[in-house]
Amino acid sequence: MSYPFALADVAFLRSAEGEQALAECATLPLTDATRVADVAAARRLVGEKSSAVLETVLLRRRSGSKLDGAQRWLLTGDALQQASPSLVARHRAQRLAGRDVHDVTCSIGADLAELARVARRCVGSDLDEVRLAMARHNCPGVALVRADALRPVTRDTVVIADPARRDAGGRRRWRPEDYQPPLDDLAGVYAGRDLAIKCAPGIDYTALGWAGEVEVVSLDGQVREACLWAGSVATAARRATVLRADGTQWTITDREPDDAGVAGPGEWIIDPDGAVVRAGLVRHYGARHGLWQLDERIAYLTGDRPPPGIRAFRVLEHGSYQEKSLRALLRRHEVGRLEILVRGLDVDPDALRRRLKPRGPSEATVVLTRIGRSPHAFLCRAERSG
CATH class of the missing domain: 1.10.10 (Arc Repressor Mutant, subunit A)
Known part of the structure; x- marks a missing residue:
């Protein structure tokens, strides 16, 4: 506790x-x-x-790996758990550069610190007096006020909100109406205003008709959060943003072509970043990089050249998936260190690895998926593309 x-x-x-x-x-x-x-x-x-x-x-x-300058921060355990990593908050702030911004659930100031660097003016507010006091330390010079997020105290600002996504017992809330404040309540109070609301990437966005754009953000391969944008700050219906600690980043939206197509296996299997998958942009990503799908309902892509800078899987052998034949294939290639990736099949990778009992000096990745109605297995070598 x-x-x-x-x-x-x-x-x-x-x-x-x-x-x-x-x-x-x-x-x-x-x-x-x-x-x-x-x-x-x-x-x-x-x-x-x-x-x-x-x-x-x-x-x-x-918080050292999450917040820049963590050794000077004041924070609570719950606030740290919900706070956006600095790289994610910085990306979101850049979308609001030069604007007047009000963070109506500022907490300890993780987003506010990044907004203060680029916004024309920014204000933070929260109901929790302790977190506000911590934000005054963490965000010196930023205007802070104690206020309810559902009772507006500013006008003509972009509103950013991060509703509480856990209950008093620490359990995650998945339904938008269970957030504190509820998402629809925030959208109603700030109707007609430019709005950005952070939320969990796994909620059902389709019921939120006021959200002009859904952006899913990953950091170093891990999906961190989604942001719902409304008003003039919404510039696409769906967006995936991929950030890395080394400073590289890229974005893809539903405004790009999605004519990736479906065909047989190429030389490589590509497992798109989770942000791309969650945002429903697999075909758009495939079209951007000259890839195609193995099955239109499965998120794996394939092609003869992987996108640069990713971990991709060079296909060594492939065929219909049967556990007995896969075990023989691993023995033939003397595979002892085995990674198993699965999409579209009811297979537990850990349980399967125990049954396969791989032994040998080699390392490989097995990709299991469904093509049409048939289970398929790919024996691959993982490589970092140039």
Whole structure:
């Protein structure tokens, strides 16, 4: 359970004394083996504030791969869990560069910090006083106000919102009406305004008629979130944005051609980024790169040249999938290290790997899928395309 920060904790952590305590406790190992000694050391240093200090140190360590400059942030466990990674927040902020923006659920300021760099003016608001106090530390110079997201306090701004997507027990909410605030309520309150609402990538967007654009974003191959855009900021119906920590990124939308076609296997199998699949843009991605589908209902693509900079699968052998024949194929190629990818078939990769008992010095990837009504197996070698 996360430590329940109070306003007094935030005031202490922002003070010179608190900053010194954080710096000293940051040198503690804070491992399971050293827990008792670390807590005792922190209590000697800061007394009753030791819990807030230790929690902050742990959260800063946990957020290092998510938030830029994490070692200066004040944050809560729940707020960190929902906060967008800085790279994702930066991408979204760039779409609003030069605009007046109001983040109506600003929390600790993960989005606000990026908006402040590029927006003409920005305002943050939240009902949680503790998170607002933390945002004042994390986003110095940004106007902040305590306000209900469903009671507008600004005009003529682009509104950005990140409704709570977990209940009090930490369980995910999947229905748009269960978000806090509910998505339709936000859309109704800000009808006619330019609007961006973050949400989970797995919800049903089709029922949200007010959303002009659905953008699905991945970071380093992992789908992180979706954003619903309305008003003039919606520039396509569906968009997939792929971000990487090395700074590379690309976007594809439904405005591009989708004439990828369906045909037999090429020299390579391509498993599109999850953002492309979730956004329903597999055919558009295939058309962009001269690829085609093996089956119109399956997200795998194939072709004779993979797109640059991706992990693709060079086909070594392929044929109808039967477990017995696949086991023999692996023995023939002396495959011991085996990756199994599956789409369109009811196959548990881990259970299948245990039954196959691969042994040998070689490494391979098996792609299992359905072509028409027939299960198909591809023995592949994974390679990074140039």
